[in-house]
Amino acid sequence: MGSSNFLGGHSRKHKVTIVGSGNWGSTIAKIIAENTREHTDVFEENVQMWVYEEDVTIPKESKHYNESTADTPQKLTEVINKYHENVKYLPGVALPPNIVANPSLNDAVQNSTILIFNLPHQFIRKVCEGIRGEIMPFARGISCIKGVNVTDDGISLFSEWIGDDLGIYCGALSGANIASEIAQEKWSETTIAYDPPPMDSRAPTPRNASPNPDAAGEIPEIQHLDARGRKSKTKLTPLPIEYPPLDHNCFRMLFHRPYFHVQMVSDVAGVSLGGALKNIVALAAGFVDGRGWGDNAKAAIMRIGLMEMVKFGKEFFSETVRTGTFTESSAGVADLITSSSGGRNFRCARKAVEKGVSVQDVEREDLNGQKLQGTSTAHEVNSFLKARGLEAEYPLFTAVDGILRGEKKVDDIPALVSDT
Numbered sequence: 001m002g003s004s005n006f007l008g009g010h011s012r013k014h015k016v017t018i019v020g021s022g023n024w025g026s027t028i029a030k031i032i033a034e035n036t037r038e039h040t041d042v043f044e045e046n047v048q049m050w051v052y053e054e055d056v057t058i059p060k061e062s063k064h065y066n067e068s069t070a071d072t073p074q075k076l077t078e079v080i081n082k083y084h085e086n087v088k089y090l091p092g093v094a095l096p097p098n099i100v101a102n103p104s105l106n107d108a109v110q111n112s113t114i115l116i117f118n119l120p121h122q123f124i125r126k127v128c129e130g131i132r133g134e135i136m137p138f139a140r141g142i143s144c145i146k147g148v149n150v151t152d153d154g155i156s157l158f159s160e161w162i163g164d165d166l167g168i169y170c171g172a173l174s175g176a177n178i179a180s181e182i183a184q185e186k187w188s189e190t191t192i193a194y195d196p197p198p199m200d201s202r203a204p205t206p207r208n209a210s211p212n213p214d215a216a217g218e219i220p221e222i223q224h225l226d227a228r229g230r231k232s233k234t235k236l237t238p239l240p241i242e243y244p245p246l247d248h249n250c251f252r253m254l255f256h257r258p259y260f261h262v263q264m265v266s267d268v269a270g271v272s273l274g275g276a277l278k279n280i281v282a283l284a285a286g287f288v289d290g291r292g293w294g295d296n297a298k299a300a301i302m303r304i305g306l307m308e309m310v311k312f313g314k315e316f317f318s319e320t321v322r323t324g325t326f327t328e329s330s331a332g333v334a335d336l337i338t339s340s341s342g343g344r345n346f347r348c349a350r351k352a353v354e355k356g357v358s359v360q361d362v363e364r365e366d367l368n369g370q371k372l373q374g375t376s377t378a379h380e381v382n383s384f385l386k387a388r389g390l391e392a393e394y395p396l397f398t399a400v401d402g403i404l405r406g407e408k409k410v411d412d413i414p415a416l417v418s419d420t
């Protein structure tokens, strides 16, 4: 095995951990494990997947369903490792056997040089607290999380936040990527933004990474620019030269499949914001669809939503964000379209309006533990805009938050957005 040869001469391989194992986390683990099997000269074949442990029963969609054991709860990690299927979050999809489900977060990230963060954004803070100081100092991350982090101080991207919290560089993956379709190997595209310091492969081995500690020297940390082009708070530990470089080629090799086409870019802010903000727009699309207004209304929502996404990016990440990321990449307009056509935020919002219940009620009843990101993102973005007196400049984002809070109605949307 081992088909790639452009990284020849490196004595160590990258170990990959997926932090998260939901609907998208398990799908990305499948993609990565297929690729580590094909590139064993660059990556360790086994891929660790951290699983938030819970008891599960085998559902009817699984080929491992058995009437006599249908009600017997089992540990999710044990089920994944035995049947190679995440029966709760991705039932019916065969996972490669080189995915190792691990209930211990600390153990799962040990010695990993590549960390893929893929879990609902509400859990990332606790997860980072759990692994701070436990990971390789020169590890690099990719955030597949679609959300933004809002604090009193302002708004940050999860890629930035993970990077600063863990003291590593973290890029972002986002695109028109409904997990269930990709898990069935139906073709799609994605965008990966990765813009690390250029010298990642040119360092002597740090003491705590070396198989031969006596050979190690003092490693200068690197100051780099963050996703807004400012000097980062985090000084990076360089990747030792024993490892294949962690550059665009390497990440493409890790993620690209015949059914999952990767575009590599450097605009981390644009890719992250596209993934977060489109969820607010998808809720609005669900609201008008549930109201029965048809495709023209939905197209109007998408047009106005895209304008607000671009405006938001330009206003708060002006130093680096590229309008083209929103209008040309999978992480921008394509994700907006797919999410507003068949995503969970769209479907739950549509059903909530049809049934006259809250979006949260539909989420609880229909999603079997999967989590919407749009509802919390709508509230978080709104409180950020409100604190700056900018609600009126983002009428669609503001309307969605108002509808979720029960202060506005779907029928109000045309009047609320009419000035844009």
Ligand SMILES: NC(=O)c1ccc[n+]([C@@H]2O[C@H](COP(=O)([O-])OP(=O)(O)OC[C@H]3O[C@@H](n4cnc5c(N)ncnc54)[C@H](O)[C@@H]3O)[C@@H](O)[C@H]2O)c1
Pocket: 020, 021, 022, 023, 024, 025, 026, 051, 052, 053, 089, 118, 119, 120, 121, 123, 144, 145, 146, 147, 177, 178, 179, 180, 369, 370, 371, 372, 373
């Ligand atoms: N599902 C998709 O189609 C899709 C596609 C692209 C991007 N995304 C994004 O990927 C991210 C992850 O989404 P997902 O679909 O994998 O998740 P999901 O919606 O399936 O969420 C469930 C996951 O949350 C975990 N969880 C529950 N309680 C937890 C806790 N207290 N602490 C830690 N974890 C806990 C569960 O174990 C499970 O792995 C989100 O930001 C989402 O927007 C999702």
Ligand SMILES: O=P(O)(O)OC[C@H](O)CO
Pocket: 146, 175, 176, 177, 178, 179, 279, 282, 335, 338, 339, 342, 343, 344, 345, 346, 372, 373
């Ligand atoms: O199902 P949603 O609404 O979380 O959207 C899924 C993906 O983000 C679509 O790209």
